[in-house]
Amino acid sequence: MRSRHRRGEGSLLRDELIEAARRLLSTAEREGDLSIRAVTRAAGVAPQSFYLQFRSLDELLYAVYAIEFGRLRAAMESAAGRAAGPEARLLAACLAYCGYAEEHPGRYRALTEVRGRVHHPGWENRDLPGAPTFQLIQDLAAAALDASGLSADPFLVAAILWVSLHGLVILRASRPAFPWPPLETMTAAIVEHAVGR
């Protein structure tokens, strides 16, 4: 079914494995659903072929983090660009954050879960893939605070926005039976609490 890559192009399998992992994350319900064997099975290769490209599942997951955080950030930037005014731009970016998390719950979870072994021993000096995304929130928050004439610390405000949005989407996803207020209502209230007058 699957033909092997041409000589010199073996590392294409690397991207195929990453893509297979992203696909699996869309449907995985629990942590154990994403295994080396599951990824290689989805990619159509033998389990041991995994080791030709990665040393561990963590290394593959790190690559997935980087891609997904990039997409999340792009969605937020694009949404912010379509809004008018500092606070509206911040709100649009936050809504895009929530939208991404609701559309791709499995992938979103992979970005943030405890297992998120971004803090793997020996990886101390690696970039945190989420840093530019946080910076975007902070920049938008700083602009909104400025426009409101508030002197709050943009870093603190951005940190509060981040944890609030994260809790919002995670808890909504894990408690579907709870009578949640609409997502937009909650997001707007969170943003307004943080940077509104």
Next chain:
Amino acid sequence: MRSRHRRGEGSLLRDELIEAARRLLSTAEREGDLSIRAVTRAAGVAPQSFYLQFRSLDELLYAVYAIEFGRLRAAMESAAGRAAGPEARLLAACLAYCGYAEEHPGRYRALTEVRGRVHHPGWENRDLPGAPTFQLIQDLAAAALDASGLSADPFLVAAILWVSLHGLVILRASRPAFPWPPLETMTAAIVEHAVGR
């Protein structure tokens, strides 16, 4: 090593299994660390003895939820009782929430994780063990709003507080390398944003 219970007291094993699960949750790092075999091993009985008390791991976890939510709520109530004034009481309860989560990260995670299969098929009509805890937040928030002369919806405010606190403790735990502002600073800001003037 372990002697069996006296006739008629077999269900004491039920509590022993729950206690073993709580102990395991204190140290478990990933979801798979809590298994039927791990729990029975920790309790000192054979794996199949599990089925004498529970039909599934979910059933055991449900019992753990109920106990842990009770403790969390008790800690919040006790902290609120020691504070003076509506907003101070709300803040004290929120700080107790965070304190519980930081002291018992594994158990806290069990209360809220996606796997939290409280929404197990057939359990639709079971109580949500977290409901009284949420109600406590809502009551304290309503009192604080009242004292501030604000007319915001206490349910919405409580929902925002809940998700914000949850995101706060979960994200801090999963991203230890991030230069977080102090926990107290963030909690106080969240509470003040939600019910302050």
Next chain:
DNA sequence: TGTACATCAGTGAACGCGCGTTCACTGATGTAC
């Protein structure tokens, strides 16, 4: 007061499964001569 028996609290042994990981191997293909 003695004894047969039902019940109860567990265990022994085994099953099939998916997992991570290792080792030796295959066969196509580019390249040096």
Next chain:
DNA sequence: TGTACATCAGTGAACGCGCGTTCACTGATGTAC
């Protein structure tokens, strides 16, 4: 232009492990007579 060979992209087969779950069993103990 032809050929030997090194390299590359992967696979076949197997390992030991922990898991959930089932079935038949054991042995202590309370109870009915």
